[in-house]
Amino acid sequence: MNDTSTLKPGHIQGETGIWEMVIGLEIHAQISSKSKLFSGASASFGSEANRNVSLVDAAMPGMLPVINEFCVEQAVKTGLALNAKINNVSVFDRKNYFYADLPQGYQISQFTKPIVGEGEIIVDLDDGEQKTIGIERLHLEQDAGKSLHDQHPTKSYIDLNRTGVALMEIVSKPDIRSPQEAGAYVKKIRSILRYIGACDGNMEEGSLRADCNVSVRKSGEEFGTRCEIKNLNSIRFIIQAIQSEAERQVDILEEGGTIDQETRLFDTSTGETRSMRSKEDAHDYRYFPDPDLLPLKFTESWVQDIKEKLPELPDSLKKRLVKDFGITSYDASILVEEKDYVDFYQQAANGRDGKLTANWMITELFGALKKDNLSFSESPITSENLGELISLISNGTISGKIAKEVFSNMMKSKKSPSEIVKEKGLEQVSDDSEILKLIDQVISDNQEKVNEYLSGKDKLFGFFVGQVMKLSQGKANPGVVNKLLKEKLK
Amino acid sequence: MPNKDKIVDVPTVNKIARLCRLDIPEANKENLTNDLNNILGFVAQLDEVNTSNVEPLASVTGHKLPLRSDFVNDGNIEDLVLKNAPENSSGFFVVPKVIE
Structure with missing residues (x-):
């Protein structure tokens, strides 16, 4: 390996040259609503198992979803804060897959017509530079339930409290070029969400989590095949996971291999990603418009009302x-x-x-x-x-x-x-006569040093200041001490 | 115009069955494939109409999507929710182990 100390963040020195990372993020932000996206059950965290579950969430036959207006408003508010296009007509689709914590057998999401389209944000990097990152879309969707695998040797335990809680999925464009930029992007999104109150941004409780799409390429080449790292719940893990995944891909490519497009998990104990061994059909979701829900429509004036009520956002506040x-x-x-x-x-x-x-x-x-x-x-x-x-x-x-x-x-x-x-009694002493007393004391205690100073050893001046300050227990005004000492030691 | 006769074949039926977690007896697959082709062929007649300037029809009633206000008025019915579960324990559904 060559010396990597001069490499830019997001660059990897391989045997065949320098590789560049291409990263896109999908952030799942839980909306700070009291109730769920399509039911009146509580969306709060940490309740008894299956307490916050309605018959709609449990997918009992004949139950119909009714959308939460507050959640729609938060999505629009977030779209406006991301400088994005608001789609006054959007459609809910069913994303079909089977999993024990998804009782409907599908997730209600938005596929072809999301509520928010393209936008952009400016992120602040550690070196003080700024970078604009494009937003591809934002859509509303339901969260899934929680599976506990460690309660029983052969069984999984399912809690549906989170089932149906409202999420916003915010998808970035593949504009991110380093793990650090990805971290800065998540920070900025989290900050904006907190300012407008759409999401509490609490990553420990899972209110904000990210999927990272990572690929590598030689500078100027086409995008490589990407892998998706699922469900990262801290900025530190995002940074680690992207770095290790990109290094893994470079190793494979340099050995003449190819990257399989797949979903991977980040193992926090090893700091590496591993394949989720998903079946070939994992991504065949057979989306179609949800027949239980009509298209979501709202007027331009409703959007304008929300826009006028937006609080001052970080970028403008920073300038101010x-x-x-x-x-x-x-x-x-x-x-x-x-x-x-x-x-x-x-x-x-x-x-x-x-x-x-x-x-x-x-x-x-x-x-x-x-x-x-x-x-x-x-x-x-x-x-x-x-x-x-x-x-x-x-x-x-x-x-x-x-x-x-x-x-x-x-x-x-x-x-x-x-x-x-x-x-x-820590008030600063600025009174000339009191400080002069201290100076006299220091001079008489250090006659030898005074002589050295007077014969040209200028550097000793600091020593006298220090001694006076020490004698005053730090309370003497250093400006006054300096001034009086100079006069005294002429 | 798409080929109306053979839209799905047996491998497609197998795939859909797997995605839907349906166990279809081997003997029924040929018939099912024909049925599906008939249904899809019937629907495919719509392709003969030019709809490029027609908005998708979401509702014939003209109803608007109803919205609800954000307050909690449901839940707290664990017993009811768990009632039909083949197995439950301390408030959880209990299912055969599923792990990625």
Whole structure:
């Protein structure tokens, strides 16, 4: 193998040259509705087995599906947020296959006429670059039930609570060229879905999962044969699975083999993909329009109403943060990743130093939360308290160094910073006469070093500043210390 | 015009039967193939009509797709849902092991 350190992400160095990945994603996003797509049973997670099942979901004869208006609205809202074409007429089809957790024997989905057509989003990459990724379509469909295979040696246990829960399948164009871009794409979709409230984006609970279509080719060549990796439920797994699958394909092709178009599973314990050994007919779904459901039609003015109610989306919010608070585009892109971050930031930075607030939030707060294994919503520090801390730094009450001490105290005690500063007497000392006392003390304690300094060893200046700061227990205003020391040591 | 006489053959019948999980006795397959060809041939007469400018007809009644509001008014009927299951345990349907 050649040195791979200079390879671009998404490139694989093979024996015959550099290979490029071509990736397309299908994201399944569970709609945040109370009830299911075609029945009035609850769509909530974690209930007793088969509690949230109606006779419609159980596919009893004679039951008819009736569509949930809220779910239709969320699909349209998402389509608008993805800058996509909204299809005012769409059709539901039956996708036929047999599986124990699919009592109907078919999934109601949309095949030829989805509710949302082509669109595009801009994703932010780690190097600060942006890339536009095309959206092929978005359609509404039912989720399947859950099979438990580990309860019994020869039996599977079936829970239909998830059966019929509304999903949006968002299909990208094959515009993605690296695992990292795929990760950034999923992040962006998740962020948009959360902003508009169409899906909670919770990947652990399975509200958001992705199928990845991966193929490889030499740059400029036609697309290769692709494999589909099913049901990935974390961004880390998506990145790992794509990388390992692409490497597997390169190995096969370079040995003169061909890629079988197939569905594969990602084994999280080995970090590799394996074939699902599906039967040859697995993809013969015999779609046809569902005779139980008429075409879904809505008016342009209904779409316009939804459009007017859309909240501000991450891209526009990012621009506004840069403009209003003077922060870098990179910091802004981190802050707009989650609606909660932006709300917190805007409260904390309101009327204060925006850059300083962004630094404290991104570096200190995010860092501390990660260290303590806390989620953002569990933060012991409120936006009011972080804002107050910024004010104390900006108006010179405490130094940046003391601020860090106050901050870690805030993480533990949940107290307000001014309370902590008062209790511990941490106010910054800026008073000339008090600082001069400290300087005199340091000079008399270090007469030898003073002589060295005066005979030209300039570098020692930092040592004196350090000593004064130490003597003040970090409370002396470093600016004043610098100024007075310079005068004193002339 | 498609060939009206032989739209499906025995291998096609076998494939459809497998997809539908139907067990069709060997002796019936020839007849079934003929039946299917007759039905499909009958329907294929529609191909003689030019429909390129005709919208697909979804309903003759002119009804619109009814929509429901998003609230929970169903479920909590595990007993009823599981009633016809050949086997169940602690609220689950129990079926022969199916694993990918």
